[in-house]
Amino acid sequence: MQAYANALLIGIPFFLVLILIEAIADWKTGKKRLNAFDTISSLSSGITNVIKDSLGLIFIIVSYPFLLKHLAIFELSSSVAVYLIAFIAIDFAGYCSHRLAHSVNYFWNGHLVHHSSEEFNLPCALRQSISEFFSIFSLFLIPAAIVGVPHEVIIVIAPIQLFMQFWYHTQYIGKLGWLEYIIITPSQHRVHHAINPIYLDKNLGQIFSVWDRLFGTFQEELDEVKPVYGITRPVKTWNPIRINFLHLILLAKDAWRTNSYWDKLRIWFMPVGWRPSDVENNYPVYKIEDEYHFAKYVTRATRGMKIWVWVQFFATVAFLFHMLMNFGDLGSSNLLIYGAVIFAGIYSFTSLMDESRWAALWEAIRSGAGITLILITGDWFGLSASIPYGQYAILLFFITSIIGSIYFALNLSRNRSASTPGIPTA
Incomplete structure (x- = not known):
């Protein structure tokens, strides 16, 4: 996991620079393809995924080394050709895994977040899952294991292949x-x-488009059909x-509510969107029927509140970098605590963005825990070693966060009846 953390220290600044370039282009052209809260939501999603993956918080059903040990016919050594084979194998595995996520109810839960933005821009590329509790990805790498691609090659190529999927999440580049x-x-x-409808569940490839063309999931972007982004159940x-x-909560509720024991079992493995008929009739869920006329999600925010949320976000980024830079020194317990504090902060300020009545409480809990940690340990995860008295700056940040969150939450509460979230799009 240390190697992955090091890769992120290189990758994250690169992503942020590209996002800044797209934001400048958006501002210059006035096309408004990025908005503040959607961007913060996307970037925050990326942070949660980084923490979850760097801490290895997932159960791997079958590991690649296990498959390699039991299935390898050849014993390959590292070479340019082997790295190329590994890249192709990982990309094919990515296609298979991606197609499964778009096909089966349970696996859609782990991918839904990536499609949840109603915009399409570079930040939404960072909307990655934290709800995959177990991984079967290695099963799709069986071809690589059979030919004997070394595990260390897979470890090198996998993050490269992942990072290469970032650039194409933009509307500013036409056909190539x-x-x-x-x-x-x-x-x-x-x-x-x-x-x-014509675009739904198409183009599931990650790097090479050949898989979509081979397996019937390719669809060209049509001039006469303007893409509308998001998911059909916003x-x-x-x-x-x-x-x-x-989505997982919806599946669990449906499984509980249905009278059919068979449906309670099969709902998890049915096609995406399938619900038991008795539940669908008694507990309808809103679904977009006309993609060109529906209410996009918007919430109220003063300029001051937007600035406040951006400050909270950049503080979260600073916490993340401090955590990654000291990844090898903190130890698993401290890493879990640090990760939990960051998660709680994201939950707090994005709840404020949602106009949640509970946002101030979440912040009080997060910052209260942070303050307690500093008072008990006298430091903030070793920060004072590199920044003298840095822990006091963090202490002040937490105190300010509590006060600020209460202020903005009360302000939203006073003006709650002034407007209604959600405006129709043309």
Whole structure:
């Protein structure tokens, strides 16, 4: 996990620079393809995923080393050709895994967050899951294991292949000519994120577009069909932690409510969106029927509140970098505590973005825990070693966070009846 943390220290600044470039382009052109709260939600989702993955908080059903040991026919050594084979194998595995996520109810829960934004931009690429409790990805790497691709090669190539999926989440790049026949492009991925019926569940490839063309899931972006982004059952929240579990909660409720024991079991493995007939009739769930006329999710925010939330977000980024830079020194217990504090902060300020009545309480709990930790240990995860008296700055931040959250929560409460979240789109 230390290697992954080191890779993130390189990757995250690169992503942020590209997002800044897109934001400047958005401002210059006035196209408004990014908005503050959606962007913060996306970036915060990325942070939660980084923490979860760097801490290894997932149960791997079958590990790649196990498959390699028992299935390998050849014993390959590292070479350019082997790295290329590994890249192709990982990309094929990614296609298979991605298709499964779009096909089966349970697995959709772990992927829904990536599609939850009603915009399409670079930040939404960072909407990644924290709700995958176990991983079967290695099963799709069986071809690589059979030919004997070394585990250390897979470890190197996997994050590279993942990071290469970032750039095509944009509306600022058009079709790319002959490259459209080889790789996944922004045009193809716009189709993938769209809820238009003709585009739904298409273009599941990650790097190479050949898999979609081979297996019948390719769809070209059509000039006459403008992509509309999001999911057909909108999440109606900026809180990435809540988004990660909305579908799972719906499945659990449906399994509990249905009178059919067979439906209680099979709901988890049925096609995405399937619900027992008795539950669907008695407990309807809103679904977009006309993608060109529906209420996008918006919430009220003063300029001061937007600035406040951005400050909270950048403080969270600072916490994340401090955690990653000291990953090898903190120890598993401290890493879990640090990660929990960051999670709680994200839950708090995105709840405020949602106009939640409980936002101030969540912040009081998070900051109260942070203050207690500093008072007990006299430090903030070793910060004073690199920044003298840095723990006191963190202490002041937590105190200010409590006061600020209470202020903005009360302000929202006073003006709650002034407007209604959600405005119709043209």
